[in-house]
Structures are given as C-alpha cells and as structure tokens.
Amino acid sequence: MKETDGRSADARRRSESSRLAILESATDLVREVGYEKMTIEAIAARAGVGKQTIYRWWPSKGAVLFDSFVAMNEKGAELAALPDTGDIESDLKAVLAATADELNDPMYDVPMRALNTAISNDDTLAAQYAEWLETPMREVKRRRLQAAQDAGQLSPALDLDIAIDLIWGPLLNRWLQRSGPLNSTYTNGIVDSVLDGIRAR
Amino acid sequence: MKETDGRSADARRRSESSRLAILESATDLVREVGYEKMTIEAIAARAGVGKQTIYRWWPSKGAVLFDSFVAMNEKGAELAALPDTGDIESDLKAVLAATADELNDPMYDVPMRALNTAISNDDTLAAQYAEWLETPMREVKRRRLQAAQDAGQLSPALDLDIAIDLIWGPLLNRWLQRSGPLNSTYTNGIVDSVLDGIRAR
Amino acid sequence: MKETDGRSADARRRSESSRLAILESATDLVREVGYEKMTIEAIAARAGVGKQTIYRWWPSKGAVLFDSFVAMNEKGAELAALPDTGDIESDLKAVLAATADELNDPMYDVPMRALNTAISNDDTLAAQYAEWLETPMREVKRRRLQAAQDAGQLSPALDLDIAIDLIWGPLLNRWLQRSGPLNSTYTNGIVDSVLDGIRAR
Amino acid sequence: MKETDGRSADARRRSESSRLAILESATDLVREVGYEKMTIEAIAARAGVGKQTIYRWWPSKGAVLFDSFVAMNEKGAELAALPDTGDIESDLKAVLAATADELNDPMYDVPMRALNTAISNDDTLAAQYAEWLETPMREVKRRRLQAAQDAGQLSPALDLDIAIDLIWGPLLNRWLQRSGPLNSTYTNGIVDSVLDGIRAR
DNA sequence: TACTAACCGAGACGGTACGTCGGGTCTTACT
DNA sequence: AGTAAGACCCGACGTACCGTCTCGGTTAGTA
DSSP: OOTTSTHHHHOTTOOHHHHHHHHHHHHHHHHHHOTTTOOHHHHHHHHTOOHHHHHHHOSSHHHHHHHHHHHHHHHTOSOOOOOOOSOHHHHHHHHHHHHHHHHHSHHHHHHHHHHHHHHHTOHHHHHHHIIIIIHHHHHHHHHHHHHHHHTTSBOTTOOHHHHHHHHHHHHHHHHHHTOSOOOHHHHHHHHHHHHHOSBOO | OOTTSGGGGGGTTOOHHHHHHHHHHHHHHHHHHOTTTOOHHHHHHHHTOOHHHHHHHOSSHHHHHHHHHHHHHHHTOSOOOOOOOSOHHHHHHHHHHHHHHHHHSHHHHHHHHHHHHHHHTOHHHHHHHIIIIIHHHHHHHHHHHHHHHHTTSBOTTOOHHHHHHHHHHHHHHHHHHTOSOOOHHHHHHHHHHHHHOSBOO | OOTTSTHHHHOTTOOHHHHHHHHHHHHHHHHHHOTTTOOHHHHHHHHTOOHHHHHHHOSSHHHHHHHHHHHHHHHTOSOOOOOOOSOHHHHHHHHHHHHHHHHHSHHHHHHHHHHHHHHHTOHHHHHHHIIIIIHHHHHHHHHHHHHHHHTTSBOTTOOHHHHHHHHHHHHHHHHHHTOSOOOHHHHHHHHHHHHHOSBOO | OOTTSGGGGGGTTOOHHHHHHHHHHHHHHHHHHOTTTOOHHHHHHHHTOOHHHHHHHOSSHHHHHHHHHHHHHHHTOSOOOOOOOSOHHHHHHHHHHHHHHHHHSHHHHHHHHHHHHHHHTOHHHHHHHIIIIIHHHHHHHHHHHHHHHHTTSBOTTOOHHHHHHHHHHHHHHHHHHTOSOOOHHHHHHHHHHHHHOSBOO
C-alpha cells in the first residue's frame, strides 16, 4: 500500500485499472458483508483479477481496505474545512452532531468500524492511518480551533491536540464500544462540558 | 455466555473443569497469538476438550473470549473502588496514569484490544459487555465522581455519565486508534482541560 | 490406499460412501480428461466430498487412481482364467488379439495409460501395482502356460515368468510407446515367433 | 520442436545460445526433479531466459524435453552400430545387459522415464519420437539382425521388426512397469528363449 | 548508417490447482 | 446426557505455474 507516490519507480508495469477495481471491490464488499467476512478471494473475483495481483501489491486485506479509504479521500479532493460562523460552540455542536449522524449510518459505520478493527490489530496500518488519514483530518480540526483561540474564544494556553481528543474522543469511543446512543443530546453535552469544564466554580 | 446464572437449570450436567480449561486456554491463546489468529480448534486442543464442547456452550470465539474476561474479573472479587484522597484532580490523574500504564503493557493491551475487536463487530457481545463489564466499571467511576460532586468539587449540574466519557474517552480512543503515546503528560493534560474547560475566561 | 484390509483397525470411522464416490469420480474423470488434467479438486467436487477427505486417505492422485483400479477388479469377482482349448498357440493368439482390441479401445486405453504413467513415476505405487494387480494377472497367465507345459506343448525347462514377459511384453511395449499398430497380424506374429524361436534351424 | 530443419527460414533470428541454454536446463531439471515437477518457469529461470522465448518455439514442456534428447543424440554423432562378433546370441546378450545397466542408472533412467511419460500422453510427441529417435535406433538393431539373418543364424522368414520387439520389448516393459529387476540373468533368459522359442520340441 | 522489425529478458496479468487450516456439524464410544 | 475424539463438507488461505501480454533493450537484415 502507499503505492500512490514512489510507485512510478518500482511499479511502472502495475495495472492501474486492476488496482482501482480491487479498491472498489473492497469498498463494496466491506459494506455488504463486513470486515471479517470480506475475503481476498471475493475481492479478487469481484474485481475480475487474479488473487496474486492482490498479494503482489498488498500484504493483507486490512491494507487493501486501508488503501480503498485513502483512494476515496483522494477523490473527495481537498478535505473540506470545518464551518466557521465565528461561534465555536455552535460550530462544534453542529460538526459533532453531523459526525454522530454519519456514525449512525451503516453506509459509513460498517466500513469505518472495519478500518478501526484493521488498525487496532496492525501497527503498520495504524502508522499509515495516522499519516494519511488521521493527520489531515486533525489538521482541519486544529485550524478551526486555532481560529477560535485566535479569536479569544478558547484558552490561550490550551494544547489544541488535547482539545481535539477531548472533543472527538468521547464520541468516537462511545461509537466504537457501542456504549451508548449517538445523538445530539449527547454531543451537545460533550461540547458544553468540554468548553466550560466540569469543575465547580 | 455468562452461562453461570439463570442457565444453571439446563446445564447441571455441564463439566465445570472443561469450562474452566476452555476459558483459560482462550486467555492464554489470545495473549500469544492475538484475536484473529486464535482459533476454536486451538482452544479445544489446548484445553484437552472436544470442539463440540465449545460449540455447545458458546456461539462464537468472541463469546468465549468475553466469558474468559468475566471469569477473570470474578476471581478479582469486588471491583476495587477508585482512590479517594479528597482531591478529585490528583485522584483522576493517578487513575488515568495507571490506566495508561496498563494499556501500554502487552499483557493487558493484547487481550483488551481483542475484546474490543470482538465487541466492535458483534452487537450481542457489545450488549453483554455493557451489562457485565462496562456497567460495573462505570459505576465505580461514577461513585468517585459523585463523591467529588457531593464535596462541591464538580459542577452540581454535571451529567456524570458525560463526565466519565470526557475523562476516559480520549485516552481509550487514543489507545484503540494508536494515534499517539499514552503517558502521564497526556493524561494530566486531559484531566486539567476537562476539569477547567477549554473556553477562554 | 490399500485401505481394503487393515482398515477396520485404524479407520473405523471412515465414510465408505465417500470412499466409493471418490473412486468412481476418479475413474470417470481419468476417462474424460486424462491423467495429467485430472485434478484432486475435480475429483472432490464431482464426488461431493471435501478435498481434505481425499488428502486424509490418499497421498497423491496416482494413489486414488490406483485404488479405483483395484476397486474395479474386486467388483469383477475372481479374475477369469485364460481360455484353454488344449491348443496353446491358438489360445495365446486369441488372448493377445483380445488384449490388443482392449488397448485400442479408448475406454480402456486412457485409464490404463494413466495408471502406467502413475506407476512409472512412483516407486511405491509400482510396488502396490505389482502386489495387487500385476501378480494376480500374472498368476492367471502362468496357470495357462503351466497347463501347456504339463501337456508337453512348452519346453519343460522353460522359466514361465520369462515366457510371460516374452509373450505380453512386446505388445505392451508397442502400446505404451505407440511404436506401431496393435492388430492381430502383429500379435499372431509375436506368438508364432515366441513359440518357435527366431533362430534358424 | 526439431525446429532446426525446415523452419530455418522464419527462425534465422533465433538466438542459438538461448535455445541451447533451454535444452540444457531441461536436461538438468528433469534429472533433478523428474518430469512432473519440472516446470517451464524453472527451465526459463535456470536458462536465464524469458518464458516467452520457450513458448515461442515449443508447444509444451514435453516438446522441450524431447528436443533436449534429440540434441544429446546429435552431439553423440552417428548412432554407434551394435557389436558384431559373428555370434548373434552373445552379441544380443551383451547389448541387452548393457541396456539393462543403463536403465538401472538413475542418470539415464529418470530422463528416459520422463520421455516415455511425455510420449505416452501426447500423440504428436510419439510420432516425432518415432521419427527422430526410435527409427534410427531400430535401424541399428535391424542391421545387426539382418547380418545375422544373412549369415544364416536367424530364420530366413523372420520379420525383423517383430524380432526387435521380441528381444527388446520384454526388457523395456519390465523397466517401465517396474515389474522386476533388470539384470543379466533376466536378459540372458530373454535372448535364449527368444532365439530358440518356448515350444517343446 | 540509419531504420525497422523480430527477438530477447523480464515480469505483471487473469486464471486454475495446489495442499493446508479452520469453521461448524455429525457420529462413535466412553463416562 | 455430556464428553473427547475426530471424520466430514465446505470455504478460504497464500503459493506455484500456467499461457498471454506488455515493456524496454538488443540485434540483424534492409534501404
């Protein structure tokens, strides 16, 4: 995987059409049957490709899945910036509610859960995830928080990386552990508490 | 699973020694080879048990693994209460740092990651996890926060369930997604920010 | 293979119906596609059997094929004796002509050629062939020659094993090497020459 | 195969060094791993040649093997005549014993067995074998028998082709079917019986 | 002397089959 | 009835080769 850069050097002969067919098949299959029941054999069959063509370029089905996520995000052009109405509180509530909606939609839930399973059990994949998917997304979030901090809405001493974890971590954790419903009551509660703190004043 | 309660009627003839051998084998195996490579066949072989004995009492390897966790926690008797020195801030910092240490230890990391994988891909398991493992742990956490709230250290209007998510969610999420190091700098930062909020004042 | 005797001891649980289906599939397939293109996968599929069931009991496709021959010969009851009209010359000519006919018939030619390929490339198989198929057939031939010798039609000093090779060897060799047509002109010529010798008198 | 004759027109540009490397690799490989395990891929790799170069000039691995035999026999110049001491009986015994020795030597046994497997399963190859290898060898044998016949040692009415089959057939058949040891006791017995016949006199 | 076409090594490609592993079911014999 | 053992059908694994197909780079013969 990560065949999207240095590729020209060592893989000039690689078939681009096969690569795309494989990534698309993986995307479709993970949605249809889930991560554990998605097999390399099925990916190859659906893509009209020999199994060896998958094994030649990817070390595991997790890696194929990962690349299919990267490919999807590349097509989606530059990652959209978070909304900025000037009011960090309402913006965050809107973003978190939207995220919760997405996580409730099986269309997104199933593949993302699959990706998380893959990452959770493969260090290499986790590192690539960090570099190619998490970092850009974190950058987008950081930019919005930076703007709020610059505007004096967030504490000037605040470590924005911690802030990001604080805001999105609880939601993602509840999603992954299925430990409760994901709705705006919950997400609004998070934003309120995180912004103002939980200590009595 | 959790076959030790109401089901006692139809399982009077069940071999307790086989059940224990199976749970122990599962515990050992998940540590040695991880969740995905742990097979029911291997569990049965190591436990000196027929495969059918596993299939008779558990619906999936995730369920076996889950029961082995429940069994471990039962042996550890009543879940210890969180420390209460009267200072909620230092207590939380201590607890989170200890949790981080645990999550850094492969002895705990591997099986817990396995359990999370199992939960993430199985609603039934998630429900049982919530009932038998998460709820008690959450209760312990809630009791400490309740004490702090009663002592006037936490905001009186605070929803303690959200507070728990706020405090532990970021750490667990960073652990599961392997998105950064788990150390006391991080955990202290979380506690500080959560307690005081991130909004400029 | 050779599972037809001691079987009861170590394979009481073996499925007789699967065994028969496998042997029959092998017989059919070798006729339809030949030895080299007959695959274990196809045998299993046609027999409605898991591949493992073949691998469990036979070491190679040659071994399966061999057993299917043994099974066919068992069903054919006791090996028929060669005709004995009292005239060894005409009897041998009749038998050799019949054998030539058989070898010209693809129904027999293809599987027998397959069996020979298997034997030629596998010592173990050759030994089993010798014990289970060649020896009984040779015994039948020897009995007819013995009768002729007893009747004073063959040289009393003659080693019957050599005689058998002399009579059948040339025909079988021409068949295997495809070095000429198999017809009664040829077989009669063999019998004449072998009986009377080729030395000028 | 036998591509060195009429085809010269369209093969002027053919690389002779590649051709030789392929034939030599085939010879070596068949000795090392046997016919069934010899692959075109391995031949190409060992010869330092692209697979296409083999597929361009030969239709099957059997054809390559066959050509490697032809090449070996060409190097050995004109096929040596059989010894002629004037005594056909002792000459035949000597030749058959020498042949038996050769067939007992794995150096010769393995490749020749491979060639026979190839022939046995490929009509085209069998025809070419007949033309390029069997016919010349048969001619050599016929010449020696002709001399004996001319000298009055063999029956004047004898069909020499049948005689050749009678003399060499049993030995070759025993070799191919591995149905007994190849030694001079056996070969002498054949010669004696074939020369004098087996009929009582 | 350059042109150009075939040949060459290399190796990716869509496939088929390999021999193995494990899933979940079923049967046998023992407790 | 529950159990250890293990055969069974099945599906997938990851690998080896099949025969075909580019890809650049020689290497002849032709212009």
